[in-house]
Amino acid sequence: MACRSIAFAMAALLFSLTTTHADDSAIINRWYSALMVADRTELADLLADGVRIKLDDLGVVQSKQEFIASIDEWQGAVAGAEIRHRIEKSEGGVTTVIACYDFPSNDMLIQETFAVADNRITASSQASIAETCDDY
Template sequence: MHRVCRKFLLAAALLLSAIVRASADDGAIIDRWYSALLVADRTELSELLSDDVRMKLDDIGVVQDKQEFLASIDEWQGAVAGATIRHRIEKS
């Protein structure tokens, strides 16, 4: 379970680092990502990810495309049940 949590939190961090540099709407996009991740909302996650996304999880040696990431959400859903996700955006 901990490995699954780390895997998805790292994926979230990777996505976050990719979108943090955009416009004033960053907060809304990031909130959408974490809200969708928390409830394992495949539809929302699919809308947020580009079709050619590569989720690279260096700590466990995994690279997933969009479909593989979305297919792994079942595992994530069990791991995140009852959890909370906190995040903050640091000014650069």
């Protein structure tokens, strides 16, 4: 009987870890879809109130309010662009993504890391990997 209880507990734990990964993946997919069209409402909904967004290449850390305020500028930059992304790793509420930002005049390969809790992005960091997406 004890073995059955342990097996059930392990199965429940594995299911919850799989569900968490699936939920984080859905959050990440929503993030890139909203980013592509500069959807302020969706982006604000995805970000936790105390989120910190770190742009390593620029040496900038933005709050939720600062990030949302920068969307007007981003909207012009993203016009005609494409963003492709793939999840490299996801564990313990942290997801690492490789993203190709393919703008009309250039492209760049970026590594982004997202901490997710309660279906919200609680932290994000972004750093360039390459000046082209050739390795994507």
